[in-house]
Amino acid sequence: MIVIKTMEEIMKMKQAGEILAACHKEIAKMIKPGISTMEIDKFAEKFMLDHGATPEQKGYHGYPFATCASVNDVICHGFPSKEMILKDGDIVTVDMVVNLNGWLADSAWSYGVGQVAPQTQKLLDVTKESMYKGIEKAVIGNRIGDISNAIQVYAEAEGFSVVRDFIGHGIGSEMHEEPQVPHYGPAGRGTRLKEGMVLTIEPMLNIGKYHAKVDPDGWTARTVDGSLSAQYEHTLAITADGPFLITKQT
Template sequence: MIYLKSAEEIAIIKESAEILGKVHGEIAKNIKKGVSTDVLDRIAEEFIRDHGGTPSFKGYNGFPYTLCVSLNENVVHGFPSKKPLDEGDIVSVDCGVFYKGFHSDSAYTHRIGTINTQTEKLLQVTEECLYKGIEQAIAGNRIGDIAFAVQQHAENNGFSVVRELVGHGVGKRLHEAPEVPNYGKRGKGVLLQEGMVLAIEPMINLGKRSVVQESDGWTIRTQDRLPSAHYEHTVVVRKNKAEVLTTFEYIKEALKQ
């Protein structure tokens, strides 16, 4: 069942998303060589709770942290740890905020110091894939139009698309219908309608698309252990142009400092 949100509900999700954007900004201020990701997790949880929200992920199906922190070959659902970040790492930070009864969800992949040119291209193209997908999130299109846009841009640049993991609807529950894959055919799948709120989240690999689950029961990594990148926004389907509810603005501001 796909639940179309009212203007009032979308306004609340936007409030949740604003808190989430600021959380990502706080993480961006603190993420650097020598910092352990469990410190980032504590910063995120404290910020969310101080602003009247609760972490969407903590306790979700037993997940023990506020952030999913996925380094290098880890695609998504990685655990924060005490291991310090190192020069050349890439780090996907995925976070959700539950506020006034509604969730928001977004992810950003950070560079630690200088990364190699191949990985730099992976990050740039994956972020571009996100916005290519968002461009298709308009009423009258179909889920396959989003999926095709992401897949085409990734593969045209020589990268591969993770197929086992997908974006999703967002609202009163963190994961709602419909699923939003990052591969597919134009004109296929669920019809997009105004008021659908979707988390669009390309997960793109430098090497082959195959992934495996680690023994912790959560962390997903590339089978070939080559790097993977992940970017995500929560958006609402509109008539002519999708409205992006989450923001990377606070990340970009922090990274300029």
């Protein structure tokens, strides 16, 4: 069942989103060769707690960290680690969900570490732009497939593949609500968008094949061919004035 939110509820989510966006802006300043992904995780958890919020991911189905930290060929759900030291040319995606007074906001952001190769930078740029291509279609009367298709058409035209195994979703007081939001597929299909729906749009693009494999830890998803992967994600509400970004970074 799709839970329609009131504007009051959307604004409560926006408050969570403001904390999340501010945390990402601080993390961006931290990203450099020599830092560990565990340092980033500890910072993010303290930041949330200091702002009266909690990390919703921690404890979710047993997940032990406040963030997911996915490096290079890790598509998503990477475990933060003291041993994972970022080096020049890496990509790291930091994904987190903020809970503020029972309302959630979800956003992932990919960061290049130091000097990255031109193809790596193109992957980052195209992945971010593909997210915004999808967001442009998140308007009343469109269908989920219009979001999905806009992302896929743009990403593939730029030479990248779109991950199929992990998708966007509704969100509110629960992390995963209906509807599901794939980042690939034909336009004009799927649930029709209505005012008050709140979604995540979170494309994951790979330089190589789109297929994923999961590590023995049951969480860490990687590209099957070892190619680089990037992800960008916003939480947004469908409103009469167009898509309203709950996790906008200003």
